[in-house]
Structure formats: structure tokens, C-alpha cells
Amino acid sequence: MPRRTMVEAIRDALDVMMARDPRVVVFGEDVGYFGGVFRCTEGLQRKYGASRCFDAPISETGIIGVAVGMGAYGLRPVAEIQFADYMYPGYDQIVSEAARLRYRSAGEFTAPMVVRMPCGGGIFGGQTHSQSPEALFTHVAGLKTVIPSNPHDAKGLLIAAIEDDDPVIFLEPKRVYNGPFNGHHDQPIVPWARHPLGETPDGHYSIPLGQAAVRREGAAVTVLAYGTMVHVAEAAAEETGVDAEIIDLRSLVPLDVEAIERSVMKTGRCVILHEATRTSGFGAELSAQVQERCFHHLEAPILRVTGWDTPYPHAQEWDYFPGPDRVGRALRAVLED
Amino acid sequence: MAERIPLSLHVPEPAVRPGGRPDFQYLSIPRAGAVRRPPVDVPAHEIHDLAYSIIRVLNREGEAVGPWDPGLGVEAMKAGLRAMLKTRAFDARMMMAQRQGKTSFYMPSTGEEAVACGFQTALEKGDMNFPTYRQQGLLIAQDWPLVDMMCQVFSNERDRLMGRQLPVLYSAKEAGFFSVSGNLTTQFVQAVGWAMASAISGDTRIAAAWVGEGSTAESDFHAALVFASVYRPPVILNVVNNQWAISAFQGIAGGESATFAARAHGYGIPSLRVDGNDFLAVHAASSWAAERARRNLGATLIEWVTYRAGAHSTSDDPSRYRPKEESDAWPLGDPIERLKNHLIALGAWSEERQTQLRAEIEDEVLAAAREAEGYGTLHDGPKPSSAAMFEGVYKEMPRHLREQRQEAGV
Numbered sequence A: 001m002p003r004r005t006m007v008e009a010i011r012d013a014l015d016v017m018m019a020r021d022p023r024v025v026v027f028g029e030d031v032g033y034f035g036g037v038f039r040c041t042e043g044l045q046r047k048y049g050a051s052r053c054f055d056a057p058i059s060e061t062g063i064i065g066v067a068v069g070m071g072a073y074g075l076r077p078v079a080e081i082q083f084a085d086y087m088y089p090g091y092d093q094i095v096s097e098a099a100r101l102r103y104r105s106a107g108e109f110t111a112p113m114v115v116r117m118p119c120g121g122g123i124f125g126g127q128t129h130s131q132s133p134e135a136l137f138t139h140v141a142g143l144k145t146v147i148p149s150n151p152h153d154a155k156g157l158l159i160a161a162i163e164d165d166d167p168v169i170f171l172e173p174k175r176v177y178n179g180p181f182n183g184h185h186d187q188p189i190v191p192w193a194r195h196p197l198g199e200t201p202d203g204h205y206s207i208p209l210g211q212a213a214v215r216r217e218g219a220a221v222t223v224l225a226y227g228t229m230v231h232v233a234e235a236a237a238e239e240t241g242v243d244a245e246i247i248d249l250r251s252l253v254p255l256d257v258e259a260i261e262r263s264v265m266k267t268g269r270c271v272i273l274h275e276a277t278r279t280s281g282f283g284a285e286l287s288a289q290v291q292e293r294c295f296h297h298l299e300a301p302i303l304r305v306t307g308w309d310t311p312y313p314h315a316q317e318w319d320y321f322p323g324p325d326r327v328g329r330a331l332r333a334v335l336e337d
Numbered sequence B: 001m002a003e004r005i006p007l008s009l010h011v012p013e014p015a016v017r018p019g020g021r022p023d024f025q026y027l028s029i030p031r032a033g034a035v036r037r038p039p040v041d042v043p044a045h046e047i048h049d050l051a052y053s054i055i056r057v058l059n060r061e062g063e064a065v066g067p068w069d070p071g072l073g074v075e076a077m078k079a080g081l082r083a084m085l086k087t088r089a090f091d092a093r094m095m096m097a098q099r100q101g102k103t104s105f106y107m108p109s110t111g112e113e114a115v116a117c118g119f120q121t122a123l124e125k126g127d128m129n130f131p132t133y134r135q136q137g138l139l140i141a142q143d144w145p146l147v148d149m150m151c152q153v154f155s156n157e158r159d160r161l162m163g164r165q166l167p168v169l170y171s172a173k174e175a176g177f178f179s180v181s182g183n184l185t186t187q188f189v190q191a192v193g194w195a196m197a198s199a200i201s202g203d204t205r206i207a208a209a210w211v212g213e214g215s216t217a218e219s220d221f222h223a224a225l226v227f228a229s230v231y232r233p234p235v236i237l238n239v240v241n242n243q244w245a246i247s248a249f250q251g252i253a254g255g256e257s258a259t260f261a262a263r264a265h266g267y268g269i270p271s272l273r274v275d276g277n278d279f280l281a282v283h284a285a286s287s288w289a290a291e292r293a294r295r296n297l298g299a300t301l302i303e304w305v306t307y308r309a310g311a312h313s314t315s316d317d318p319s320r321y322r323p324k325e326e327s328d329a330w331p332l333g334d335p336i337e338r339l340k341n342h343l344i345a346l347g348a349w350s351e352e353r354q355t356q357l358r359a360e361i362e363d364e365v366l367a368a369a370r371e372a373e374g375y376g377t378l379h380d381g382p383k384p385s386s387a388a389m390f391e392g393v394y395k396e397m398p399r400h401l402r403e404q405r406q407e408a409g410v
């Protein structure tokens, strides 16, 4: 089976969908001729023409606003925001418009659209190239929020997102674009070409939004993670020897609560991971879900390992990033109770 | 019934792409000295033509000509030359430092040095710039210590921003240099607010807003113009049109349909379009706008026509989207060469002195780099403290951050 990096897998998903469906249009800053600063749209303008893949002016509210209009017309826009950190000028268009159009017009108008954005840290990008704003989307009724951790899922989920009739926020953890970064920044990264999840079938396939994947089976503790933190969790489990079951959520809204319940009822313990800041992060929602659904099966308090509640710093990147040591400590701690 | 034609989308394309011959025909350039210089209290609607021309002082022979010739003294011009050379040498050294792994990222202003270095000459102590990442010349023209700037770039132990910010996003209040945000155009409107505050307080200080032509697309640009139009605060609204926004040519920001200077017309704000590679024109136009601000006549928008001769940043490779030779074909030339030629034409300078000055400046920059490296570089040597990460989020550290700091063990 062909192996792809996550960048190639995303590009392939766009290519497959642009070929199948003339309603799919792709645009964003530097997305057209250049092919995007992370190269996710390289070659698409040449292949499909400038009216289906083009550069947008530097206006995130414009990019998302025109996507809403295109979706309402009947197209399937896939907009790129260059970094998730730059989506804020477009936030009103996402929250007040895209998310609510179906509801407020009683289904007369809808906004089937995907907003792709690279997120997360690990590239010394400082506070404006490192943020993980997923909770700002999961909190909004009417949006779906997806975050793949590997090329195979990225392609299948992106195709599902484009085919979805509701607006989907598609977060791309940029640190795993080229390999499964596990938080060991001082070690060379394994390329996706040598990782089983680098395998991405050619052509069309989709992964339903709302289905988690078990990355590692285990009996002692359930780890809920998504994006880059899935790989950090794997490293931590390996290094501590803790028999952890690692669940890659893949989609935050809709959330695969059955998979979570099944695992926590089995293990009786739960550790939740994310790069985003802690307070009101998506981990708080996950923790509440586990408590509400599995309280009588829990043998220890639920723990969260997250980014600190500060802006993302530059020089202190590795003090900030919740790496395998911190995750490993939490795995051990939750077993002591 | 009229016949309907199928519609089609207009997507702007630059005249040439890599492999093609550079072509700047879209830019019509008047002779130096050709544009009139109105009085500073001119009503905006009487100078609409100035937003469609280009104010220029230095001609091809190196002479200063026309009504915008500021009559700057030789010493002031030499200081300008020195500031531009220093900015260029600083950029070259920091680009190299990034390639050597001493920092993560850098953004040069090569080719655009006259804009910031010339503009700063119109400001006084107490005025406030709200710069973008490409206005290092504002600091260098004030002889701000290079070591201080380098320590920020290296995120080292002496970095006044404690390692928190991405390289080049300086902050230097004492130098009238507002903390640079990585989010485009947010500060353009903040400059208007600062100027409104000066007016509200009966102060005499003025503000300067900065934005790239690509970033004028952001809503904050338009918000700034409407507030500047309504309250007429003492602010200069600078648009640096260096033709490119990463890989997007100025047409993607709307430059095909109107000039960026003309954006001001809908708001009734006086607007100038100026040769940004002409140090004397930059000084003259900045001083004109500053005088308007100081005389309580309100805002001025200035489009600086220049060219981003270097890469967007150390992460960028411009040969992927524009011809390699485009920079050499830029019709407004190089700002340093032009001012140098003028000084030579005046008999006040020579090629030998230029070579000597460049060497002196390169030594100065190298010595500064050695000193700054002694205080650490991003991955080597003394670092800002890890605890600094938790400080300054709030004035007083709240309990939850104290607990997190403890958990982090720093």
C-alpha cells in the first residue's frame, strides 16, 4: 500500500474529492500557485484551474465568510487558515454564522464547508504558531471538530468532512505532518514511510466522524488523547511499562462516548491528554463525560496532562509541551490510587 | 430578454512566474520631482491624484529635485545612509545566525530599509510606532543597541522579553516601539487608539501605524481607517507595499483595482503614495504627515512603494513563486545605492568611503553578535528561566498558575 506523509495524505484527499465532485473548491492564503506554506495544496491549482484552487486575500473573516456563502450556494468549500492561531478574525463567521445557519433558517440554508488549520506546538513557533484552540470550536453548537493523528486517518477523515453536510473544523497537528513526533525532541523522528499508519490507500475512502480508534490495548488505565498527544502517550506507555489502553479520539464533536465508556469500564482508570491550556480545555469535557458515565467503575481520580495555562512560549517550548515524562508520571500516579 | 453569458471568476495572476522575464509594467513611475507638494492643511479630496502617482525626490542622476526635496543636510543624510547599511548588515548577520541554528526564525527587511530608517527621522521622543515584524530599521535608526535586539532574536538569558516571543517580535517602549504582535494588522487600529488617547489627554505626541500591503485585507485595517476618519487623531497610517505577501503578489490584496493609497479616499483621509526606496522622499512625506498630526489636522495614509528583495522569512523560498531576477529588475532601485549616489553627486561622499563605512558597520555588527551569543543562543548557553513562562500572564500570579509552576518543578 502507498505510504504518505500527513501532508501528502491531506493533499491526496483534496485531489480525490476535487476530481469526484466539481463543487469542491479549495482556497486560503498562499494556497493557489504556491500550494500552501505547508504544501498541502501543491499542484491542485495546476490540475483543477484557478477558479477551483486559489489564493485568498489575508482576511480570515473574508475566507470563512465567503466559504459560508459558497456553501449556502451549493458548493463544498475547503478553506485553509494558515495557522490555527490566525483564525480569530474569522471566529465570528464560524460561531455566529457557519454553525447556526441550518438552525436559524430551519434548514433552508446550510453551510457545508471544511475549515482546515494547522495547530499545535513543537516547532519553536512561539505564541502565534503553536496554539491548540479545539475547545473554542467544541464549545459551539452546530460545529463538528476533527483532529487526526496520522496520514491514514487524515485522508479518510478529511474526505468524510468534505462529504459532511455540516461545517467541520479540521485541525491538523503540524508537528506530525512529517512523522509521528512523540515528544522526544532530542531524538530523530521516524518518517511516516516507516510507520504502519503512513499507509494510505489510493482513491476514495472515508472514516466516519465520531469513531475513535484504539491505538494500543491495555488493562490498567485508559488514556484519552488526540493529535500529537497520541504518539506522546504511546512513548510514555512504552517507557513506563504501564499497561495503558490508548484511545485516539480523532473526532471531538461528535465524540465516540461508547469507545470511552467501554475502555474505562474495563480499566477503571483514566488519564486525559492535550496540548491546549488546561482550564476549560476539552479535557474538562472528557473528564465530566467519564465521571458521568463511569463513576461506579472508577478506582482513581481522573488525571489531566495538558499545556500550562500560559501563552505558548518560544524559548521554553519543551518546558511547556506536555511530553512523555509528564505523561509517564501521570500514568504511574493514577495506578498508585 | 437580454442574453445571459456564463459567469466566470477573476483570479488575479502576477505578470510573470519563475522562469519568466521580470515585468513591472503594472507600475507607472513618474519622473522624480513631478508630483506637487500641497500645504499640510489641504482637504483630502483635493489631493486624490497623489494617491495614484508616486512622490519621488532622487532622480537617476542622483540629484534631489522638485517640491518634495526636504533640503536635508549632509550629516543627516550620512546618518540615514549609516542606519540603512546597519539594518542591512544586521539582517544579513541574523539570517546567517538562523542558518547556523542559533535561533529558530528570522525576517529580513532587505531592500526596504529606507522606509523605516527614513520614517523614524520624522518622529520625536515620546511618539509611538506600532510596527510590523519588518520595521527593525525604526530601532536601528535610533541607534538602539544591536546587542539588545540580538538577545531577543536568540531568546537568551538577556532577552528583555524573557524568551517568550518569537524572534523579531521586539518590544522597546523607550524607543517608541510598541510590542509587535504575530497576528497581522491587529496593531494598525491600536495605533489609532493610542493617538486618540493622546488627543483625549491634550498631549502633543503622535502615533504611527504600520501594515504590509497584503495585510490591508484584514478588517482591522478598515476599522482603523473609519476611526481615524471619525476622530481625526494624530496618527500616520503606513502601508508598506513591498509587492509581495509571502507568495501572494499585491493583486491578491486588491492592488489591481486601486492603489493602496486610494483606500483612504472613501474615508476622506488625505493620502500619499511615495517612492519607498528614496530616502529623501520618505523623510519628506513622513515629515509632511507628522506635521499634519502635530497641528491637529488628523490622520494621513501613506503607501510606501518598495520591494521585498529578500525571502519573506527564513522559512520561505521565493524562487518557487517569482523570478529570481525580479529583485534586480525592480525599477525603483536600491535605497542604499540611491542615497549613496546622491551624496557622491554632492561631492560629500565617495565609493571608497562607502566601502570603508560598510566594513566598519559589519565589524560593529559582528562584535555585537559575538557579545549577544555570549549571553546564549536558542539551543546553547544561558537561557531565560523556565519559571519566566508562568510570570506576567497576570499582574499577580493566581493560585492555579502557582500550582502549575510547582508541578512543572521550575
Ligand SMILES: Cc1ncc(C[n+]2csc(CCOP(=O)(O)OP(=O)(O)O)c2C)c(N)n1
Pocket: A029, A058, A060, A082, A086, A089, B132, B134, B182, B183, B184, B211, B212, B213, B214, B215, B216, B240, B242, B244, B245, B246, B308, B312
Ligand atoms: C492574522 C494573520 N493571518 C496570517 C498570518 C500569516 N502571515 C504572516 S506574514 C504574512 C504575509 C504578510 O504580507 P504583507 O502584509 O504584505 O507584509 P510583508 O510580509 O510583505 O512585510 C502572512 C499571511 C498572520 N501572521 N496573521
Ligand SMILES: [Mg+2]
Pocket: B212, B213, B214, B240, B241, B242, B243, B244, B245, B246, B308
Ligand atoms: Mg508585502
